[in-house]
Amino acid sequence: MHGGHTPIGTDVERAADILRQGGLVAIPTETVYGLAADALNPRAVAGIFAAKNRPAFDPLIVHLGGIDWLPQVAKQVPPLAERLMARFWPGPLTIILEKTAAIADLVTSGLPSVAVRMPRHPLALHLLQVVQRPLAAPSANLFGQTSPTTASHVSRQLDGRIDYILDGGPCGVGVESTIIRVEDQTIQILRPGGVTREELSEFGSVVLPSAKDSDSMPLVPGQLKEHYAPRTPLRIIEPPVDFTTEQQLGLLTLNRHDWNAADLARFACVRELSPHGNLEEAAAGFFAALHEMDEAQLDLILATPFPDHGLGLALNDRLSRAAHE
Numbered sequence: 378m379h380g381g382h383t384p385i386g387t388d389v390e391r392a393a394d395i396l397r398q399g400g401l402v403a404i405p406t407e408t409v410y411g412l413a414a415d416a417l418n419p420r421a422v423a424g425i426f427a428a429k430n431r432p433a434f435d436p437l438i439v440h441l442g443g444i445d446w447l448p449q450v451a452k453q454v455p456p457l458a459e460r461l462m463a464r465f466w467p468g469p470l471t472i473i474l475e476k477t478a479a480i481a482d483l484v485t486s487g488l489p490s491v492a493v494r495m496p497r498h499p500l501a502l503h504l505l506q507v508v509q510r511p512l513a514a515p516s517a518n519l520f521g522q523t524s525p526t527t528a529s530h531v532s533r534q535l536d537g538r539i540d541y542i543l544d545g546g547p548c549g550v551g552v553e554s555t556i557i558r559v560e561d562q563t564i565q566i567l568r569p570g571g572v573t574r575e576e577l578s579e580f581g582s583v584v585l586p587s588a589k590d591s592d593s594m595p596l597v598p599g600q601l602k603e604h605y606a607p608r609t610p611l612r613i614i615e616p617p618v619d620f621t622t623e624q625q626l627g628l629l630t631l632n633r634h635d636w637n638a639a640d641l642a643r644f645a646c647v648r649e650l651s652p653h654g655n656l657e658e659a660a661a662g663f664f665a666a667l668h669e670m671d672e673a674q675l676d677l678i679l680a681t682p683f684p685d686h687g688l689g690l691a692l693n694d695r696l697s698r699a700a701h702e
Contacts, residue, residue: 385528385542393508395540403517403531405545406496409524410531411514419481419661428538431520432690437484437513438492442505457559466495469554469571482664484513487605500545606699607671611678624676646673656688
């Protein structure tokens with residue numbers, strides 16, 4: 378949808394229309410400007426990573442317009458989490474919950490948990506109420522550059538790469554959201570932020586994670602590096618392949634162009650991510666394809682590398698992580 382100069386304005390209806398159509402809109406929050414897309418639209422979420430030139434797929438926080446939106450994004454909400462939401466939402470508290478199938482796998486890096494919060498910025502809340510969709514939104518900046526706190530900051534970095542910048546004035550900086558997960562009456566802080574340990578301790582026992590716990594934690598946006606990796610062994614290869622094996626093989630590839638029909642027929646399972654070689658389409662379906670192949674009772678998944686530019690960098694990063702775990 379984007380191209381040319383990105384307009385800046387306060388037209389919430391226009392921003393909502395863009396988001397419904399799968400576009401990208403920079404939005405103000407209490408912390409920094411976020412780059413929002415429909416969290417239920419995998420192709421739109423892939424567009425976030427493309428616009429940011431992000432070389433890896435990190436999980437994204439999903440922003441809600443109300444507590445009553447939770448059934449769209451979370452399978453269940455523990456009673457303690459409900460009490461915390463009643464006290465701290467809208468505000469800088471993000472809670473990790475088990476996601477529903479509606480949330481795009483790219484939002485959570487393929488993991489079953491999703492990070493959710495309700496932002497306090499009035500314009501962001503107004504937009505959510507108008508668009509009536511949960512929005513995935515990391516910071517609205519190019520990878521490795523400074524997080525933006527005004528609409529003009531966003532424009533300097535992302536002009537022409539996104540569809541609209543919703544101008545909510547300067548952000549109140551420094552109130553990064555606290556990320557937690559809850560279990561029974563225990564609150565585990567995964568990232569400290571705007572809601573303090575002391576405030577949370579009024580609701581239950583508060584613990585901070587130790588380094589040895591980090592491998593078993595749910596994925597946390599902007600902090601932990603855990604990613605979904607298939608249980609089935611995965612190997613990165615370049616065609617052609619020696620097929621003198623009795624193993625059940627699967628093939629994960631951008632498209633079939635480098636394979637002849639006879640070789641393809643020897644795979645028990647073939648997943649072509651984009652027949653036309655579109656990297657955004659490939660990214661949108663990547664984690665779903667990995668999950669599907671993981672359930673296909675294969676002995677080995679063979680994956681071909683992606684073109685080494687744009688979203689191909691992030692896709693290759695994920696392949697290398699999956700192959701080494």
